[in-house]
Amino acid sequence: MKKNLFTLLSALAIVSLALAACATPAPVAPTAMPAKAFRIGLVTDVGKVDDKSFNQSAWEGAQCGAKETGGTTKYIETTDPKDYDKNIAQFGDEGYDVIVTVGFALGEATIKNAAKYTKAKFIGVDQFQEKPTAGVGGLIFPEDQAGFQAGVVAAMMSKTGQIGAVLGTDVVPPVYRFGEGYRAGAVWAKKDTKVNIIYHNDVGFDKTFTDPEWGKTTALSMMDKGADVIFGAGGKTGNGALLGVAQSKKGFAIGVDTDQYLTVPEAKEVLLTSAMKLIVPGTCDLIKAVKAGSFKDGNVVGKVGLAPFHDTESKVTAETKAKLDEAQKGLAAGTLKTNVAPVKPAK
C-alpha cells in the first residue's frame, strides 16, 4: 500500500513532466481562433482587477467593450512595475486588437510598446499624452472638476462650516486632483468653509488604498471635531470613510469614482452624491471606437460629474442645487477654473 502510493505519485510526476515537455509548443497554436475575433487585453497597474477602484473600473470597461463589439477580453495583473513591458507584450505577441493599460504609471511602457506592436491600439487609462503617439489614446479625466462639484455640495450642505476629506495618497495624481478640486469648490461656494484633508501617507504605497479601518477611524475623528460632510476618495480606504459616516449616523458622506450608492450600499442613508470619474463608459467607448475605426491618437477627455442624490435628495437644499448648477455651468463653459495643479507640486 505504502509502496503503491509512492509508485503512483512517481508515475504522476513522470506523466506530468512528460505532458509539460510535449505540450510546450502546443498552447501557442490554439490561440489562432477560427474567425478573426476582436480581442481586448487589459494590463493592470500593481494591483488587482477587483480593487473596487480604477483597475476594476477599467476592467469593467473592457468587458463592456467586449460585449458591445462582440469580442473577447482578458486581463493580466501586474505584481511588480518591472513586469509592465512583459505583461503588455503578452497581449502584443498574441496579436490583440486593443490593449488597455491602466494607471499613470504605465504611461511610458505603453508608449514604448505602441511603437513595437503597431497593429494593436492602446488605451492608456489616466495617461496624459504630452504629444500624440501613433496607436495610443490617453483616457484622462479632469478629476479636479468632479472634486470641485463635490466640494460645492459639501460646503453648501455643511451646517458647521467644516468639511473633511479622507483620501488615499497624494502620490497618485488623480487622488490629489480630487482632493484639491474639492477644497477649491468648497471655498468657491462658501468662502469661510474650513476644509481638512487627510491622506493615508503613513503606510506603504501598496497599502494606502486598502485600509477601510483607517478610513473609518479617520472620518470619525474628523466628525468629532465638527466636520459634518466627509469626502472619501481612495479605493477601499475611502469606502471606509463612507462607512464611518454611515455608522455615526450624523452628517453626510460623498463617494468617488462611481456612483457609490450602488457599490457601498451600507452608506445609502448618508451618501449625498459621488464625484464620478466615468472610467467604465470612457474605456468602453474607446474600444468601440477602435472597432468602428474612429479611434484617434492623443488625449481623450473622459466624463466626470456628480452622481444623483438618491435617498438624500429631499435633504439637499434648493440653495445647494442652485449653487451646484452655477458651478456646473461655469465649469462647462470654461468661465470657472479650479486652478488645481495636475500633480502635487514637489515643494
Added chain:
Amino acid sequence: MAAQTSTAGDRLRSILRVADLGRFGMIILLIIVLMGVVALVGAKENRVEVILASFLATLFSVATPLTLGALSGIYCERAGVVNIAIEGMMLGSAFFGFIASIYLKQAGLSDQMSLWLGVAAAILTGALFALLHAVLSITFKVDQIISGTVINILAIGITGYLNRQLFFQGNVPHAPGVLPVIHIPFLADLPVFGKIFQQQPVAVAAVLLVAITHFVLFYTPWGLHTRAVGEHPKAADTVGINVYFVRYANVLIGGMIAGLGGAYFTLESVPSFEPLMTNGRGFISLAAMIFGNWSPFGAWAATLLFGAAQAMQINLQYYSTSIPEGLDFLKKSQIVGMIPYILTMFALTGIVGRTTPPVADGQPYEK
C-alpha cells in the same frame, strides 16, 4: 506593626511587579506627551476637551485589534511557543468570519444572528490556524518562526484567492452590517467624553480580556502551569504538568483571541473584507507584546501607545495649518508615521525597562 507593614509592602510590591505597573505608567506618560502635542497644536481650532475626546476615541479603536493580537501572542509565548503568525491568523479570521456572516444572512438568519455567528466563525478560524501552528511546532517540532511564516503566507494567498473567486464579477456580497454599539451605563452619558464609552463588543471584550488574561496568568493554577511550561518545561514535566497539553491549549486560546481580533476588521469596524486588510497590524501587535514585556497590562499600554501614535498622525494632518513655524516635519505624514516604529525600537533598547522573554520561548520540548 512594623513587620506587618513591611509584609504588606512586599505583597504590594510583588503585585506591582507582576502587573508591571512601572512599564504601564511609563507608556501612559508617553501617550500623554503625544496627546499634549496634538492638544497644543489644535488648541487654536477646537476646544481642548473635544480634541482629547476625539484623540482617545481614535486611540481605542486603533488599539482594539492590536490588543487582541498582543494577547494572542502572550498566551502562546508564555507557554513557550513563539507566534509570529498573528497577522495571518487575523487576516484569515477576518475573511472567514465575514464569509460566514454573509452566507448565514443569505440562509435567512437575522443580521444580528449572522453577525454573532460570524464572530464565532472567526474565532474558530483563528483556532484552526492555531491548531496548524501547534501541530507543526509542538508535535512536528518545526521551527516556530518558520511555522508562523508559513501561516502568514498561506493566509494571504488563500484569502486573496478565495475573495476573488467568490466576490468578483458583479457578485457583490450583502453583508449584515456591523456589531451593535454597547452603551456602558453612566459613563456613556458623559458630555464630550461619553462616546469613548460607547463601544462595540469586540472592543469591550479586548479590554476585559486584558484583565482576564492578567488574572489567569498570575492568579490561577492554569496560569502557573502555563508560565512554568514557558520558563522551564523540564521542571514542569517532572512535577507532573503535561507540557504538550498546556502548550497546545494555550496556542489554541491564542488563536481564538487572534480570531476575535480578525472579527474586529470585518464584523465590527467595517462590513467588508479586502485582501491584505490587516495591513501589518499583526506584526505591530507582536512588537506591542514585546514592548509590554509579555505582560497583559504592559502590552495593552503598548497597543494604546500605537493607537496614540496613529491618532497623532491623523490629528496633525487635520490641524496641519496650525502647526507652528519650525516644526514643519510634523506636517510630513510619512515622517510622523515613523514615530511608533522608532519608539518601539527605543523601547526595545531597555529605556522602558529591559524586556525578557519567557526562558523556553521558541524551543520545542523534547521529553
Added chain:
Amino acid sequence: MSSSPESHSGSKLIQIWQAITRTVLIPVLAVFTALIINAIIIRVSGGDPILAYLGLWEGAFGSPKAISETLVWSTPYIFAGLSVALAFKGGLFNIGAEGQLSFGALISAWIGFALPKLLGTSLPWIIHLPLALFGGILAGALWGAIPGWLKARTGGHEVINTIMMNYIAVLLTSFLLNGPLKDPNPFNVIARTPEIAESARLTPLIEGFRVHWGIVIALLIAFAVWWFLWKTTLGFEIRTVGANPDAAKYAGINVSRIIVLTMSLAGGLAGMAGAVEVIALNYRQELGFSIGYGFDAIAIALLGRSHPLGVVLAAILFGAMRSGATRMQFLTQIPVDIISVVQALILLLVAAEEIVRFIYRIKAPKETVVLTRGWGG
C-alpha cells in the same frame, strides 16, 4: 554531518544518501507535493490546473525570452535569499531584507543620478558604476547593522527591529521619492527618481533580452558566500555563533561582534539586490518597486536550506513562478494569489519535512538542523 574517519565505507554511503535526501530529495518532493495539492485547490475552485501549470511552465521556460524574464526575477531573489540564509547561519532571523533592499536601491539610485550633478562633471563608468553598486550595498548593510548592533548591545530582538526598520524604510522611501528625490521633469507624474547616468548602468547580458549582468554577479556572490561561510575563519565563527552562542563564547569568539557583522553582511546582500535592480534593470527607483521580495526571500532561504546552492535553485524556482504567472494568468485568468498558496505549501512541506517523509516513507535521520531560535538567541 561530518563523518568520523573510523566509519567504514558502508555507513559513509548511508550518510551521503541521507545528506542527499535531506538537501535534494525532500525539497524536490515538497515542491512536487505542493503542486499536486495546489492543483486540487485550482480544480475545486473551478480552474483548469493542467492549463495553469502549462502556462506557468511556458511563461517561465518556454522560450529564450521567458527564460530571460525568469532570470530577471531570480536575480534579486538570489541576493535577498542569500541575505536571509546568511543570517540564519549566524542564528539570526532577518525579516528586514525588504527594507534593506529598498534603502539600498534608493541610495544606489541617488548616487547614479545625483553624484555627477553634485560633482559638476560626468564620471567614467569604471568609477561611477562601482560607486553606485557599493553605495547600495553599504546602505543595506547600515540598515542591517542597526538591528544587529541593537541586538548585540541591548538584546532587542532582531525580528522586531528589522520589521520596524522595514516600516521606516517604506516611509522614508515614500517621503523621498515623492519629495526631495522626485524626478523634477514637469511631465513626470510618478513618485520616482530621475534616471541614473549612463556611466552607472550595467549593460544587458545578451542584446535584445532583459537579462543582465546582475545574474552573473548573483551567482558569483552565491559562490563567495559559500566560500566565506565554509572556508574562512570568520565564516566558521558565524556558523559557530549560529549553532551555539554559549559554546562560541567559551571558545573565545566575540559573539557581539559576530552578530553585528552577520547582520551587516545580510543587510549588504539585500542592499545589493536593490542596487542591482537599479543599476542593471530599472535605471531608477520607483515607488511600488520591491513589494514583497523580503518575504519571498525568507521562503527561498528556508527552501534552499540556507545553503547558497540551495538558495540559487530556490530563487530560480520562485523567479520562475512569479515570472510564469503572467502567462498562466493570460491562459486561465486565475488570480495570481495562487502563487502565494503554492509558495506557502512548499514552505510548509519543507519546514515540516516529517509530512513529506510520511507520505513517501523516507527514514528520518537523528539530528536536526537548527534554523532559528525564537527570541532567546
